[in-house]
Amino acid sequence: MLGLGAMGTALARAWMAAGHPLTVWNRTPARAAAFDAEGVRVTDSAAKAVAANTLVVVCLLDDAAVEEVLAGTDLTGKDLVNLTTSTPVQARARAEWTRERGARYLDGGIMAVPPMIGVPEAGGYAFYSGSRQLFERHQETLSVPTGTTYVGEDAGFAALHDVALLSAMYGMFAGAAHAFALIRREDIDPTSLAPLLADWLVAMAPAVHQTADQLRSGDYTTGVVSTLAMQVAGMPTFLRTAEQQGVSPELLSPYFALMRRRLAEGSGEEDLTGTIDLLLR
Structure with a gap:
């Protein structure tokens, strides 16, 4: 597991709880200290973490960080699952970049926030795209932190589905913001409008x-x-x-x-x- 930000930490802890062997690395060592104390293998370089297992999961800030972190690693024979938020074009380029280095690639887009990870009833899931064979090989492991939805062989499709759904979410938030603004100066309790608004949006969906x-x-x-x-x-x-x-x-x-x-x-x-x-x- 490369990257122990809020989401990376949640993913790592879910795999820990399920008993999966885990090696972690983070750019800031302090974030990894808690894992070290709990018996998880912590490495001082991304290259060492990558060398430890065939399945390598990356969850970093952005695509540039992925390239920087993996630049000095030997990816030959590895299965790289990239859960870093990216664009479809970046995901396709990263898939080709990975293949050129002798590795297999699966891109992911997580439709959940960290508190939903490891909590099946929360309803979170991740989109995956790229090699179906690779997805099926690791689906059981990838399903531990959150649900999985495979959306196609095109490596860019997970990112595209991710952004499409989130774009619709922001459109909904924009409409809700306008609705609340309309009543803001009136003697109307926003908590009385909220259930009406929620039911209306559900009815329109x-x-x-x-x-x-x-x-x-x-x-x-x-x-x-x-x-x-x-x-x-x-x-x-x-x-x-x-x-x-x-x-x-x-x-x-x-x-x-x-x-x-x-x-x-x-x-x-x-x-x-x-x-x-x-x-x-």
């Missing part, structure tokens, strides 16, 4: 399935209840409400602009799926 079906078929008009034309016509109410409440519309405006553009292209009978095509450069 299944709409992603219709969006996916429309993207696959290319027909953006099937099953439409609220057309794009109807929704654009209603936008002034949202903008006026924000203005009257003294709330900036900056979280809504970019999406509204896409809706207007799509409508201007003559797609008023669709729903909102067509805005996705406008995002493609």
